[in-house]
Amino acid sequence: MGTNSKAEEWDGFYTARNAFGKAYPELVEFLKQIDPKNSLLDLGAGQGRDTFVAHQLGFDVTAVDISKEGIRQIKEAGIKGVVEDLFHYQFDQQYQVVLLDAVIHCQPEDQEKEKQLFATIEKNLVEEGYLLLLTHQWDMREKYLQDLFEKYHPTLALQFNTYIEHIFIPPQSEEESIMELSFMCFQKLKNQ
Numbered sequence: 001m002g003t004n005s006k007a008e009e010w011d012g013f014y015t016a017r018n019a020f021g022k023a024y025p026e027l028v029e030f031l032k033q034i035d036p037k038n039s040l041l042d043l044g045a046g047q048g049r050d051t052f053v054a055h056q057l058g059f060d061v062t063a064v065d066i067s068k069e070g071i072r073q074i075k076e077a078g079i080k081g082v083v084e085d086l087f088h089y090q091f092d093q094q095y096q097v098v099l100l101d102a103v104i105h106c107q108p109e110d111q112e113k114e115k116q117l118f119a120t121i122e123k124n125l126v127e128e129g130y131l132l133l134l135t136h137q138w139d140m141r142e143k144y145l146q147d148l149f150e151k152y153h154p155t156l157a158l159q160f161n162t163y164i165e166h167i168f169i170p171p172q173s174e175e176e177s178i179m180e181l182s183f184m185c186f187q188k189l190k191n192q
């Protein structure tokens with residue numbers, strides 16, 4: 001599926017408010033304890049489920065997504081939003097936190113693009129900054145990512161990997177949906 005048709009599908013999904021429900025409490029608690037709170041880049045921010053929480057907590061947030069509708073809702077709230085393919089996003093500053101929530105999946109064709117993206121993030125995180133990766137628990141995905149970081153991104157050290165069960169009711173549905181995710185936190189090591 002092309003990026004445009006994918007973006008249009010997401011636009012349709014986001015015509016419903018809070019389409020993915022609330023931000024995960026585990027993520028909110030983690031963001032709360034970061035002190036001081038500086039800059040946060042939400043890549044694949046959707047309609048701002050996490051962006052809004054981070055903004056309310058005091059981070060200076062930039063949200064990036066291919067969905068015009070999602071970014072429209074974020075900008076409407078006065079938060080910086082960019083309609084862009086995250087794999088082509090040009091970093092114009094360093095960030096304290098980079099968040100990828102339910103964006104990185106397991107298609108093998110994504111792996112080369114992902115490696116380049118992680119290298120860009122590694123370069124553009126401040127010392128002791130965080131990369132927060134929330135991924136679906138599929139096909140040994142976590143193991144693949146952990147091995148990848150150990151081998152190619154040694155300055156990003158795994159701090160923890162927590163299991164999250166997210167229950168929400170999707171738009172146009174009455175039934176609960178359960179998403180099983182792993183919440184991986186990598187911290188950029190200090191230059192020795």
Ligand SMILES: C[S@@+](CC[C@H](N)C(=O)[O-])C[C@H]1O[C@@H](n2cnc3c(N)ncnc32)[C@H](O)[C@@H]1O
Binds near residue numbers: 044070
């Ligand atoms: C499952 S949603 C998660 C949205 C948000 N992170 C959240 O947790 O609520 C995936 C999002 O990734 C976005 N996305 C997928 N591929 C993308 C890409 N290449 N560049 C930018 N955004 C992308 C979609 O538009 C969609 O909003």
